[in-house]
Amino acid sequence: MFEWDPKDLNSQQEAAITEKGNVLLVACPGSGKTRTLTYKLAYELSKINGAKKYVIAITYTHRAADEIKERVQLLGVNTRQLWIGTIHSFCLEWIIKPYSLYIEDLKTGYKVISSHDSEVIISELCNKYTSPQITFFDCDYRATPTRLVITCSDSRKRKSVIAVLNEYRQILKKNRQIDFELILHYSFKILRNKPIVRQTLSNLFAYILVDEYQDTKEIQYHIISMVLKASKGQTSALIVGDPNQSIFDSLGGYPIEKTALESLTGTEFILMHLSKNYRSSSVLIEYFDFFKTFPNTIEAEGEHKNYKSIVSFNDTINRDQLENEMVRLLELNINDYGIAPNEICIIAPWWTHLADLTRRLMIRLPDYSFDGPGMAPFSRDIDNFWFKVSKIVLTEPSPVLYVRRLRWSGEVIDDLVTAGVDIDGLSPKRFLRLCNSIELQEEKGLEYLRQFFDILLCELAINIEAHLQLKEHYNSFFASSEARIARLTKDGHEFIGNIENFRKVFKQREGITISTIHGIKGAEYDTVISFALLEDYVPHFSDRNGRSNAKKMLYVIASRARKNLHLISERGRLYPYGSPPNEYLPTLELVRYEYNYTKI
Numbered sequence: 001m002f003e004w005d006p007k008d009l010n011s012q013q014e015a016a017i018t019e020k021g022n023v024l025l026v027a028c029p030g031s032g033k034t035r036t037l038t039y040k041l042a043y044e045l046s047k048i049n050g051a052k053k054y055v056i057a058i059t060y061t062h063r064a065a066d067e068i069k070e071r072v073q074l075l076g077v078n079t080r081q082l083w084i085g086t087i088h089s090f091c092l093e094w095i096i097k098p099y100s101l102y103i104e105d106l107k108t109g110y111k112v113i114s115s116h117d118s119e120v121i122i123s124e125l126c127n128k129y130t131s132p133q134i135t136f137f138d139c140d141y142r143a144t145p146t147r148l149v150i151t152c153s154d155s156r157k158r159k160s161v162i163a164v165l166n167e168y169r170q171i172l173k174k175n176r177q178i179d180f181e182l183i184l185h186y187s188f189k190i191l192r193n194k195p196i197v198r199q200t201l202s203n204l205f206a207y208i209l210v211d212e213y214q215d216t217k218e219i220q221y222h223i224i225s226m227v228l229k230a231s232k233g234q235t236s237a238l239i240v241g242d243p244n245q246s247i248f249d250s251l252g253g254y255p256i257e258k259t260a261l262e263s264l265t266g267t268e269f270i271l272m273h274l275s276k277n278y279r280s281s282s283v284l285i286e287y288f289d290f291f292k293t294f295p296n297t298i299e300a301e302g303e304h305k306n307y308k309s310i311v312s313f314n315d316t317i318n319r320d321q322l323e324n325e326m327v328r329l330l331e332l333n334i335n336d337y338g339i340a341p342n343e344i345c346i347i348a349p350w351w352t353h354l355a356d357l358t359r360r361l362m363i364r365l366p367d368y369s370f371d372g373p374g375m376a377p378f379s380r381d382i383d384n385f386w387f388k389v390s391k392i393v394l395t396e397p398s399p400v401l402y403v404r405r406l407r408w409s410g411e412v413i414d415d416l417v418t419a420g421v422d423i424d425g426l427s428p429k430r431f432l433r434l435c436n437s438i439e440l441q442e443e444k445g446l447e448y449l450r451q452f453f454d455i456l457l458c459e460l461a462i463n464i465e466a467h468l469q470l471k472e473h474y475n476s477f478f479a480s481s482e483a484r485i486a487r488l489t490k491d492g493h494e495f496i497g498n499i500e501n502f503r504k505v506f507k508q509r510e511g512i513t514i515s516t517i518h519g520i521k522g523a524e525y526d527t528v529i530s531f532a533l534l535e536d537y538v539p540h541f542s543d544r545n546g547r548s549n550a551k552k553m554l555y556v557i558a559s560r561a562r563k564n565l566h567l568i569s570e571r572g573r574l575y576p577y578g579s580p581p582n583e584y585l586p587t588l589e590l591v592r593y594e595y596n597y598t599k600i
């Protein structure tokens with residue numbers, strides 16, 4: 001049985017881990033959710049009974065899956081019976097791949113289309129609709145338990161959007177392709193119509209863990225619940241997250257209530273809480289508590305509990321002065337408060353705001369570097385074979401990364417086998433050695449990768465033309481990366497295509513982080529500076545639950561900080577229409593908060 005040092009966990013964390021029944025765990029920010037999850041997985045793995053049983057963990061991102069898997073490995077337990085990944089990977093691996101024969105459209109073969117390729121098809125179909133004009137962004141659609149629904153709320157556009165999506169579906173059908181929503185749609189259908197599949201999966205799964213449940217969609221809750229229900233209590237579950245941080249509501253994510261979860265799964269859940277915050281000072285916790293939309297209690301428990309935090313709010317500065325103000329705040333934090341640059345994060349609602357400001361800050365502060373982890377210059381389509389190779393190409397051979405790079409090499413080799421390549425005894429170690437031996441002088445990131453891949457193919461004697469899947473992934477990888485770089489360059493990131501920026505994506509953070517609000521999930525910094533906190537940005541102008549979503553976004557922003565928080569609602573940003581043009585006003589939730597901010 002997996003055992004831990006009692007000092008590692010507090011009593012709430014330990015109670016959640018040792019609980020035998022199903023648990024709905026509501027975890028406040030900074031409460032050690034990741035630690036609790038990893039110990040729980042190690043604990044359940046050590047209890048597993050039978051070689052054909054699995055512990056399943058569903059995470060919101062692939063990055064989280066990678067991190068959690070590594071942390072469980074570091075705890076010293078055997079992870080052979082641990083499966084961890086996103087809901088889409090889960091559906092593909094456990095439902096679509098083995099049971100595609102139950103779906104008419106899939107039974108003669110299927111391919112997963114990348115989001116970039118979907119965008120290209122839909123954008124082209126949109127071109128013929130000019131009055132009103134529609135774009136790819138209008139054509140978002142969502143799989144629900146009852147049907148596929150379009151999310152466009154503009155009644156003038158709906159007819160055209162439906163027509164585009166019908167045509168799009170026909171194209172996918174003809175090419176035997178499925179996109180991410182169809183993965184969920186078909187998985188749901190298979191589970192609903194085939195009790196044998198539900199039964200088989202529930203026999204295989206000893207434990208199911210779902211992370212970030214507040215961002216989980218209705219159809220995803222249904223998919224997991226059908227398996228749990230079929231197990232008749234044999235499979236247990238831990239559903240964990242924070243309803244106050246549910247900022248993906250526009251994508252359909254919501255925190256399910258205990259009673260609704262019990263009714264879906266046909267089984268009882270125990271509601272538990274993690275209420276000790278190890279991250280922030282008491283001052284900050286008290287500050288962000290105002291923005292909560294779900295009741296909770298939080299106790300400051302960490303080493304910065306008594307830190308004399310600076311919480312400032314500036315709603316008078318003009319946008320012309322924003323750059324100066326940012327330089328002042330950065331220097332104040334670094335020079336006067338002793339904060340390390342890589343412990344500072346600058347957050348804004350949209351990339352366009354960040355790109356413009358970062359470019360100017362880079363010139364003003366040449367001694368500091370700026371990292372945008374969400375700003376990958378190449379396509380991060382994790383199912384793409386060449387993306388998997390890129391991870392190895394763009395990371396340094398180092399003892400710290402050795403195990404991770406070896407695992408990635410193993411995944412690449414598995415994919416080569418699936419693609420029908422004769423790998424002739426190629427081992428992960430040999431593949432890694434080969435990658436480490438290739439040296440190139442190219443400065444342009446995409447060209448670097450192209451040359452690297454070509455050498456690799458040549459060394460491995462693989463003729464890409466003879467392997468359709470590798471070829472398709474190659475074309476899709478480069479086409480989507482080129483489009484991405486073009487978009488980022490247009491937004492003002494003129495150096496984004498350099499190989500150094502490609503490498504940064506996988507590096508530990510070194511400089512000042514820049515991020516959107518949605519990209520900051522799960523991270524923590526000593527100082528957080530957030531600007532463009534203006535109506536119609538926060539909340540977004542099209543948001544139907546704008547008022548509560550504005551609160552949730554402010555809650556997420558403020559709860560990332562350990563020590564200091566600086567909020568800015570700059571003036572003088574003008575609406576693109578109207579005469580005379582009006583300016584965007586500060587987010588109402590900030591204006592209404594009568595907090596005694598620090599004057600700095």
Ligand SMILES: Nc1ncnc2c1ncn2[C@@H]1O[C@H](COP(=O)(O)OP(=O)(O)OP(=O)(O)O)[C@@H](O)[C@H]1O
Pocket residue numbers: 007008009010013027028029030031032033034035242278279521522523559
């Ligand atoms: N029992 C504990 N004792 C001391 N420190 C802890 C304990 N549990 C977790 N921590 C520390 O608390 C910090 C916050 O943990 P973590 O990032 O897992 O929070 P989280 O709950 O995922 O936060 P969020 O939901 O806001 O992203 C980490 O630095 C972690 O090491």
